[in-house]
Amino acid sequence: MxxxxxxxxxxxxxxxxxxxxxxxxxxxPEMTSHEGLSILNTGDREVEVRITLYFTDRExxxxxRVRVGARRTNHVRMNLLTDPEPVPxxxxxxxxxxxxxxxxxxxxxxxxxxxxxxxxxxxxxxx
Amino acid sequence: MxxxxxxxxxxxxxxxxxxxxxxxxxxxPEMTSHEGLSILNTGDREVEVRITLYFTDRExxxxxRVRVGARRTNHVRMNLLTDPEPVPxxxxxxxxxxxxxxxxxxxxxxxxxxxxxxxxxxxxxxx
Amino acid sequence: MxxxxxxxxxxxxxxxxxxxxxxxxxxxPEMTSHEGLSILNTGDREVEVRITLYFTDRExxxxxRVRVGARRTNHVRMNLLTDPEPVPxxxxxxxxxxxxxxxxxxxxxxxxxxxxxxxxxxxxxxx
Amino acid sequence: MxxxxxxxxxxxxxxxxxxxxxxxxxxxPEMTSHEGLSILNTGDREVEVRITLYFTDRExxxxxRVRVGARRTNHVRMNLLTDPEPVPxxxxxxxxxxxxxxxxxxxxxxxxxxxxxxxxxxxxxxx
Numbered sequence: 356m357x358x359x360x361x362x363x364x365x366x367x368x369x370x371x372x373x374x375x376x377x378x379x380x381x382x383x384p385e386m387t388s389h390e391g392l393s394i395l396n397t398g399d400r401e402v403e404v405r406i407t408l409y410f411t412d413r414e415x416x417x418x419x420r421v422r423v424g425a426r427r428t429n430h431v432r433m434n435l436l437t438d439p440e441p442v443p444x445x446x447x448x449x450x451x452x453x454x455x456x457x458x459x460x461x462x463x464x465x466x467x468x469x470x471x472x473x474x475x476x477x478x479x480x481x482x
Numbered sequence: 483m484x485x486x487x488x489x490x491x492x493x494x495x496x497x498x499x500x501x502x503x504x505x506x507x508x509x510x511p512e513m514t515s516h517e518g519l520s521i522l523n524t525g526d527r528e529v530e531v532r533i534t535l536y537f538t539d540r541e542x543x544x545x546x547r548v549r550v551g552a553r554r555t556n557h558v559r560m561n562l563l564t565d566p567e568p569v570p571x572x573x574x575x576x577x578x579x580x581x582x583x584x585x586x587x588x589x590x591x592x593x594x595x596x597x598x599x600x601x602x603x604x605x606x607x608x609x
Numbered sequence: 610m611x612x613x614x615x616x617x618x619x620x621x622x623x624x625x626x627x628x629x630x631x632x633x634x635x636x637x638p639e640m641t642s643h644e645g646l647s648i649l650n651t652g653d654r655e656v657e658v659r660i661t662l663y664f665t666d667r668e669x670x671x672x673x674r675v676r677v678g679a680r681r682t683n684h685v686r687m688n689l690l691t692d693p694e695p696v697p698x699x700x701x702x703x704x705x706x707x708x709x710x711x712x713x714x715x716x717x718x719x720x721x722x723x724x725x726x727x728x729x730x731x732x733x734x735x736x
Numbered sequence: 737m738x739x740x741x742x743x744x745x746x747x748x749x750x751x752x753x754x755x756x757x758x759x760x761x762x763x764x765p766e767m768t769s770h771e772g773l774s775i776l777n778t779g780d781r782e783v784e785v786r787i788t789l790y791f792t793d794r795e796x797x798x799x800x801r802v803r804v805g806a807r808r809t810n811h812v813r814m815n816l817l818t819d820p821e822p823v824p825x826x827x828x829x830x831x832x833x834x835x836x837x838x839x840x841x842x843x844x845x846x847x848x849x850x851x852x853x854x855x856x857x858x859x860x861x862x863x
Binding site for chain 2: 367369370371372373374409410411412414415445447448449451464466468473474475476477478479480482
Binding site: 363364385386391393394395396397426427428429430459460461463465472473474475476477478481 | 664
């Protein structure tokens with residue numbers, strides 16, 4: 356398969372700590388508690404990405420499919436994914452991200468359960 | 483040994499900065515200060531994990547044993563580990579995580595010592 | 610090309626999650642919402658760095674050019690970059706950092722949209 | 737040289753983003769703004785660590801020397817280092833950590849300049 360010119364990164368990434376806080380303070384959408392899965396595609400063709408979610412007490416869900424255009428980034432809000440099923444709130448999960456060409460992946464969580472928001476972020480683990 | 487089909491990641495991980503804040507604000511358990519050790523097992527068999535804790539002024543403690551089912555994630559709350567001994571609060575420590583098949587590990591801390599919570603997270607270091 | 614004595618790191622880094630919050634609380638400049646791109650050059654000659662920004666719905670912008678002296682660090686405030694165009698506020702983006710000798714790159718965001726600031730940081734991904 | 741039995745990690749690490757906030761809220765020492773450089777030594781002999789600090793507009797400072805015992809972790813508070821000179825507050829810097837046997841290094845910042853604290857953390861970059 357043509358992996359695309361100028362593509363950088365890896366085709367599979369893992370994120371063990373997923374969690375979308377179940378409530379929020381502050382104006383929507385900026386301050387709504389969420390996880391953002393940021394995907395960078397520097398290549399010259401669109402990339403198809405499949406996200407599989409792992410849970411503590413049930414079989415995995417997915418794949419969730421998203422696309423990232425050529426020379427584009429897509430900051431996927433996990434709480435807006437609905438197909439094949441909504442991502443449950445207040446529930447620990449983990450993610451595996453698979454792309455049909457190299458991309459770079461980072462996860463960021465904004466937690467506004469209390470009056471002031473908190474942030475965490477890390478580059479995902481390339482596997 | 484059979485490492486399991488579809489297992490991804492590494493079998494040993496290190497986390498130098500461990501610290502469970504000794505007090506909290508907000509509703510328990512969501513807002514209780516804690517460290518969560520998130521372990522992802524994408525493989526087709528259950529994984530046994532051994533956690534060893536290192537301190538600044540005494541010999542290591544452990545191993546603490548936890549299990550992660552096939553195609554599951556386990557978000558271990560470090561403050562709930564009690565065997566062979568409770569993890570001390572308000573005390574700097576470090577962790578080494580060893581699994582009998584590849585996993586991916588991430589550490590997240592929620593600190594609610596002040597009225598509003600703070601978060602940190604990083605993928606552990608594969609060794 | 611002479612890469613410089615004592616240079617450590619890599620010549621290309623990617624950061625998928627870029628976002629400069631559009632408003633702030635607290636005294637300027639310390640508490641102004643911003644992203645800091647920290648570049649370390651341990652080598653014996655000045656390094657030229659080119660930053661390219663990727664967006665969700667338009668072609669990339671850049672290169673933005675910055676320099677890091679021999680045995681120096683430069684903590685670039687992304688919101689102060691204006692050439693070839695200002696970095697838009699409140700807009701998701703991603704970055705690729707290319708240097709003409711090895712450097713190490715870390716991204717940190719201070720978000721003071723609410724009364725209390727939040728922080729995130731991660732080493733960039735070497736590509 | 738004997739690198740020590742059971743030592744894991746690397747002997748050199750870099751951290752581009754260093755910054756000790758110049759003021760604080762809350763009880764000392766827990767809530768004092770600081771950076772903690774967490775070093776894990778799983779090996780069977782004491783490790784000597786040298787820290788060099790890089791700045792934006794002057795030559796590097798150091799080495800600062802710290803020791804980590806066999807099977808110990810040392811969470812070094814950067815703001816307590818005084819030899820060969822105090823680490824300046826409110827000043828961007830970067831660090832290179834060199835050890836005479838493998839260790840693992842993580843940096844964590846607690847920023848309590850506003851009433852509620854913020855945290856960031858990342859594994860350092862192995863070089």
